[in-house]
Amino acid sequence: MIIVLKPSATPEQVTNFTDMLKTDYDVRVNRWDGIHSTVLGLIGDTTQIDIEYIDAQDIVESVKRVQEPYKKANRKFHPENTAIKINDEVTIGDGSLNIIAGPCSVESEEQIVGIANNVKKSGATLLRGGAFKPRTSPYAFQGLKAEGLDLLKAARKQTGLPIVTEIMRVSHIDMFENVDIIQVGARNMQNFELLKELGKIDKPILLKRGLSATIEEWLMSAEYIMAGGNNKVILCERGIRTYENFTRNTLDISAIPIVKKLSHLPVVVDPSHASGKSWLVEPLAMASVAAGADGLIIEVHNDPPHALSDGAQSLTPAQFDVVAKKAFELKKALK
Amino acid sequence: MIIVLKPSATPEQVTNFTDMLKTDYDVRVNRWDGIHSTVLGLIGDTTQIDIEYIDAQDIVESVKRVQEPYKKANRKFHPENTAIKINDEVTIGDGSLNIIAGPCSVESEEQIVGIANNVKKSGATLLRGGAFKPRTSPYAFQGLKAEGLDLLKAARKQTGLPIVTEIMRVSHIDMFENVDIIQVGARNMQNFELLKELGKIDKPILLKRGLSATIEEWLMSAEYIMAGGNNKVILCERGIRTYENFTRNTLDISAIPIVKKLSHLPVVVDPSHASGKSWLVEPLAMASVAAGADGLIIEVHNDPPHALSDGAQSLTPAQFDVVAKKAFELKKALK
Amino acid sequence: MIIVLKPSATPEQVTNFTDMLKTDYDVRVNRWDGIHSTVLGLIGDTTQIDIEYIDAQDIVESVKRVQEPYKKANRKFHPENTAIKINDEVTIGDGSLNIIAGPCSVESEEQIVGIANNVKKSGATLLRGGAFKPRTSPYAFQGLKAEGLDLLKAARKQTGLPIVTEIMRVSHIDMFENVDIIQVGARNMQNFELLKELGKIDKPILLKRGLSATIEEWLMSAEYIMAGGNNKVILCERGIRTYENFTRNTLDISAIPIVKKLSHLPVVVDPSHASGKSWLVEPLAMASVAAGADGLIIEVHNDPPHALSDGAQSLTPAQFDVVAKKAFELKKALK
Amino acid sequence: MIIVLKPSATPEQVTNFTDMLKTDYDVRVNRWDGIHSTVLGLIGDTTQIDIEYIDAQDIVESVKRVQEPYKKANRKFHPENTAIKINDEVTIGDGSLNIIAGPCSVESEEQIVGIANNVKKSGATLLRGGAFKPRTSPYAFQGLKAEGLDLLKAARKQTGLPIVTEIMRVSHIDMFENVDIIQVGARNMQNFELLKELGKIDKPILLKRGLSATIEEWLMSAEYIMAGGNNKVILCERGIRTYENFTRNTLDISAIPIVKKLSHLPVVVDPSHASGKSWLVEPLAMASVAAGADGLIIEVHNDPPHALSDGAQSLTPAQFDVVAKKAFELKKALK
Numbered sequence A, B, C, D: 001m002i003i004v005l006k007p008s009a010t011p012e013q014v015t016n017f018t019d020m021l022k023t024d025y026d027v028r029v030n031r032w033d034g035i036h037s038t039v040l041g042l043i044g045d046t047t048q049i050d051i052e053y054i055d056a057q058d059i060v061e062s063v064k065r066v067q068e069p070y071k072k073a074n075r076k077f078h079p080e081n082t083a084i085k086i087n088d089e090v091t092i093g094d095g096s097l098n099i100i101a102g103p104c105s106v107e108s109e110e111q112i113v114g115i116a117n118n119v120k121k122s123g124a125t126l127l128r129g130g131a132f133k134p135r136t137s138p139y140a141f142q143g144l145k146a147e148g149l150d151l152l153k154a155a156r157k158q159t160g161l162p163i164v165t166e167i168m169r170v171s172h173i174d175m176f177e178n179v180d181i182i183q184v185g186a187r188n189m190q191n192f193e194l195l196k197e198l199g200k201i202d203k204p205i206l207l208k209r210g211l212s213a214t215i216e217e218w219l220m221s222a223e224y225i226m227a228g229g230n231n232k233v234i235l236c237e238r239g240i241r242t243y244e245n246f247t248r249n250t251l252d253i254s255a256i257p258i259v260k261k262l263s264h265l266p267v268v269v270d271p272s273h274a275s276g277k278s279w280l281v282e283p284l285a286m287a288s289v290a291a292g293a294d295g296l297i298i299e300v301h302n303d304p305p306h307a308l309s310d311g312a313q314s315l316t317p318a319q320f321d322v323v324a325k326k327a328f329e330l331k332k333a334l335k
Helices: A011-025 A050-053 A108-121 A146-159 A170-176 A193-199 A215-227 A257-263 A272-277 A279-291 A319-335 B011-025 B051-055 B109-121 B148-159 B170-176 B192-198 B215-227 B255-264 B271-275 B278-290 B318-333 C011-027 C053-054 C109-121 C147-159 C170-176 C192-198 C215-227 C255-262 C270-274 C278-290 C317-334 D010-024 D049-055 D109-121 D146-161 D169-174 D194-200 D215-227 D255-262 D271-275 D278-290 D318-335
Strands: A002-006 A027-035 A036-043 A059-066 A096-100 A126-128 A164-168 A181-184 A204-206 A233-236 A267-269 A294-300 B002-005 B028-033 B038-045 B060-064 B098-102 B126-128 B161-168 B179-182 B205-208 B231-235 B265-269 B297-299 C004-005 C028-033 C040-045 C060-064 C098-104 C126-128 C163-167 C181-183 C205-208 C234-237 C267-269 C293-301 D003-007 D027-033 D038-045 D060-064 D098-101 D126-128 D164-167 D181-184 D205-208 D233-237 D267-269 D295-300
Touching: A002 D003, A002 D278, A011 A027, A011 A036, A011 B002, A027 D027, A027 D038, A036 D027, A050 A059, A050 A267, A096 A108, A096 A319, A108 A126, A108 A146, A146 A164, A146 A170, A164 A170, A164 D215, A170 A193, A170 B170, A181 D255, A181 D295, A193 A215, A204 A215, A215 A233, A215 A257, A233 A257, A233 C126, A257 C278, A257 D233, A267 D049, A272 A294, A279 A294, A279 A319, A279 C011, A279 C255, A294 A319, A294 B179, A319 C317, B002 C004, B011 B028, B011 B038, B011 C126, B028 C028, B028 C040, B038 C028, B038 D318, B051 B060, B051 C147, B098 B109, B098 B318, B109 B126, B109 B148, B109 B318, B126 B148, B148 B161, B148 B170, B148 D278, B161 B170, B161 C004, B179 B192, B179 C163, B192 B215, B192 D205, B205 B215, B215 B231, B231 B255, B255 B265, B255 D278, B265 B278, B271 B278, B271 B297, B278 B297, B278 B318, B278 C270, B278 D255, B278 D278, B278 D295, B297 B318, C011 C028, C011 C040, C011 C255, C053 C060, C098 C109, C098 C317, C109 C126, C109 C147, C109 C317, C126 C147, C147 C163, C147 C170, C163 C170, C163 D215, C163 D255, C170 C192, C170 D215, C181 C192, C192 C215, C205 C215, C267 C278, C270 C278, C270 C293, C278 C293, C278 D278, D010 D038, D049 D205, D098 D109, D109 D146, D109 D318, D126 D146, D146 D169, D169 D194, D205 D215, D215 D255, D233 D255, D255 D267, D267 D278, D271 D278, D271 D295, D278 D295, D278 D318, D295 D318
Parallel strands: A096 A126, A096 A294, A126 A164, A164 A181, A181 A204, A204 A233, A233 A267, A267 A294, B098 B126, B098 B297, B126 B161, B161 B179, B179 B205, B205 B231, B231 B265, B265 B297, C098 C126, C098 C293, C126 C163, C163 C181, C181 C205, C205 C234, C234 C267, C267 C293, D098 D126, D098 D295, D126 D164, D164 D181, D181 D205, D205 D233, D233 D267, D267 D295
Antiparallel strands: A002 A036, A002 A059, A027 A036, B002 B038, B002 B060, B028 B038, C004 C040, C004 C060, C028 C040, D003 D038, D003 D060, D027 D038
16 A cells, blocks of 8 residues: 655654554555655555545545455455356356356246246256346336245256346345355445345355446455355446446446456356347357356346346347357357 | 337237237327338326336337336426425425534544534534445444444434434334434445335435436436335435546536426435545535535544544534535525 | 427427428428327438437427438448458458557657568558557657658558558648558547548548547547548447546447447457557457457557557567467357 | 556566666656565656556556646646736636626627627626537538638627637637637547647637546646647536436536646636536536636527527526526625
8 A cells, every 4th residue: 555645744744644554554664755745655464454544644645555455356365266166067167158048037937947948958057037126116027026036946946057046135035045146236236234144145146246336346345245254256247337328338348357367256247238238149248258258147038028127138049049059159269 | 108110110010019008008109100110109107117128129119208207206296395304493405405414434422422513513404424334345344333323312312413324224224213314325226125115114215326326217216215105305416426536426516406307305415425525525515505405414523534434525523614604605695 | 300399388389390390301290299298200301400409499398319310321321331442452341350450659660660570470451550649648759740651651561561540630631641541549539620621532541439439429420521422431449438447448349239230331449448458458359359340450569668658558569469360260260 | 656566576677677767767766665566656757757658567567646747737836826818807717707608609790799799798708609610410500610700700899708719620720810719629628739739829728628538638638738838728617428318418516626726727617518408507507606616608599499509508698697697696605
């Protein structure tokens, strides 16, 4: 951590401040005096130091971290890729490509089982489906809730596909016990109370990037879960909010290689939410695989025009079959 | 609602689609045929129609709402300003200026009571203070929690100032029963489960705008609370995320007159979080009052360099005294 | 074009407005009356109608285009891909992958010829190099100017590679006569005077997307050039400005398939400027090819740490060799 | 300037790099060695150092400026406010409030003279009007050009109001000789060739902030003009591009106090372009004055529904009269 002091800082203030840093944080402090300003360099473990607190000191002009503020999610302290084993056949982050597919909302047993069978044939290795739905409007369909979870489990039973579904509330955690991967949606990426509770269980968490979260904030949310003891975090890039509104969000393709460099956690991409348009899913899926993603999560619906949510971005099983095959072929070609 | 159909839509498809609209939504459908496309206009109550669902139909090129998707928060259906009475002396939204002041975090009884006494003298009409703190880092101070709530109540007892504090979790609602205004933080603006529960209680809610929420999404979150039966929603503009990073966020000053036009709900401004810098609080507070805000919420700390959170944006009681007096004088001059 | 009128519009006002539309713009006007508002639908060529003008009318609540505001750049009116022939060997937009490579700035004959030889061996089909440099600081290196153009031509003579270089001023157009592709930089994408003049010459123009240009604005800038008679426009995605500042810009990978759908013009991607970091060039280049780009433009420098500009994002010739080979292999695999 | 080196840097590399810095830039270099990294601090004039060049060095992990990269525009080196005298009656930046008013486009002598007379009566001290218009569409009205300049001069002759109008091309500078303030539009804020030429003349320049320019980039563009010898730069905040699209742009109200702190140059605000809606002009104008702006620039048209450009954001003379009076009263009340 590097701290630039104001020109107005007196020698006494600087000494007091330096002493405080050494005592309170157990760091060494280097100092040099420029023409216009004095600069302090802190050596030691600075992840515990609240940068805003330092910034609030009267004599401080600016502060800069040299080290990232996350530790458990940081590749520097864990150079090996984290591979998360879901069952005997599926591991995310081991160099293979996993495709998670399924409808935005679970609507009926017939629907979810039908889609599950279809996407499995096309090579999907996990089934997604929303039971509790975060909707912008209170008047929109809010999901089948507990029944939706049961239907997902029925589909898993028939297909063997592990299931991924979104949690929206701490008190539902028990209900999600039998789910294979619990998804935290973009709008809950900084629902810190939920993250803390998910840190206490032993289950993979698919952590979607917040609508306008920086990569650092996203990794800090992963850190929240890991700080509680649960290291099974899968990051999911799903597009960020920008001024461009042709697409629902803007897929930040660079986030894939950046997260792979900064962290050891696996990263998957959601081209459906990133674009909001079914015809963009294929090119974005291909780009994501080419950029190094460990997986894709794609919305598939048997009858998109009648989907209860997100129909505009859903592929039919036949369209998904094309995309999945191309994606697996691309993955093979890249090796 | 206006629906532009694709040039490829067949007459039969158009007829079927039109019939479906009439049957399912009880609306009248006007239609005209252009050279390149057919356009449908829906007449009736369209707030119940999921725009994404329509957009997902094969034959639909684009959809546009004419009516806003919110009803209870909409000034069109409630032309009078909503004024929210907090106690015998304090009403928000009645044309007066209310200033909510206090520390980011409650730290001790001495601290909160001291600050409460100070800000009251300067004209603040409500006391703020965080007991449960949403922090980006799991390693940062997370608030005094239940003890913080007790200390706030102690400060209220001594000063008579109503208290405003942030909730982070549905299961805490009971604990907040004795709080005067419950704050929903920016990161929880789309924590829909929390919003739904807050809709069931009879207590004013200060709803902060999400980090990258559009004005429409913000009003839709207010609608979530109101749809449950709780109409006491106070909107709080606190800066949005933009590419400019000189400030922590960018205060969207235009949001004040826009929200006043679109909605009947009161709107207050948080210049402290909007800027992240104490020296910007005064000019932003003045601008907010000039733009028509019903109130301000300002962070004040007895000793900002030692604040456990947000010190860099906190005013000392003496600085707050200057800002509050100028703001009240400005309010008077504007009449 | 669909025009929603205010509820307050009187029948007489509506009639007058409708008559004006028919007379001034030679369009047919359909009208239907809803409960809360009247809607007009315009049928005919609406590209000549200034949407802001309509929006300014007292009785107008909102306007929406159904047709895009660009014609010459629009795929609807020109369904075939535009392929731009640069010389006997190089055509951009014909389904092949072209790589434009070279230094940010031309620095010396030895440098540019050396790099040109290197990138040619790796498969680059065009040479880039800046002679006139747009720099944020007036104190930074501004390019070798006319001498730089001469050195580029010397490199072309020795390697046969067509040259691409940036123009910054209308009065330089004559000087660029012997250049193969004239580049318009991101900061000049809406320098309309320059665009108009480039519309009068017969030379391919590489039009970079502005820092915060929407896809529609970008295509409108292409339209400016094409409206003057020059149809040889190559679009170049180079990242957009967002709140995320880990990268210099955020590569908008979705722009590739979107532009391919909306327009017939070829699109190339600049992963160097999009990221600002050399280690990100490879994954972004691969993603761009997978998403359907017609080409790449990559910064290559013989000695990046001593480059006079943009060293941090430049590849060495050896690094470029790896990226180029992988990109061509990927292109082959995709077929 | 503080340079953090990579952990992999060898002692020899560090020594070589340090020697280069001292020799090439005439700075002193302080160094300290942390556990994970070595940090260098540069002391001396670092404005000449290209930060990207440093960032490109193999052994460099990151670089941070301590000093701003602009000098002539920097308040640190010029603590007094710059006041720019336009004529005997009008000075911008001396603590007074100046209002620049007039139509988006000059359309006829009758129009511009009529408006000039009106706005003068309401207290406007300068007249604005576009002769050369930057339009997104090549098919939209492009201004009356040279004739427009003549009409502005005629209006000045009749009213005595100094005139402000936009330049779009270097070769027009001679034509603008008789203009009182030359405006550089947002889209040309980084048209560096134009800025350089405007630095060579002795005339006030109104420099609009670019659509997505940071405050630092904006001040660097001012620096371009000042580096050429022309110190008469007036900064104009006109809204920035964000994800919120209810307004045309988002007025960055914080930019006013920030620019006043960082620079000695005067700053005016354009609430018309910032919002794009006439009903927002008043609250934004009031907010700007309250936040400390030296002036306002407001679009006024005798007949907004028939304005050839920007009608939706133009005030009528009667509406302007209200806004101007309120703004001057507010200014008085603030003293």
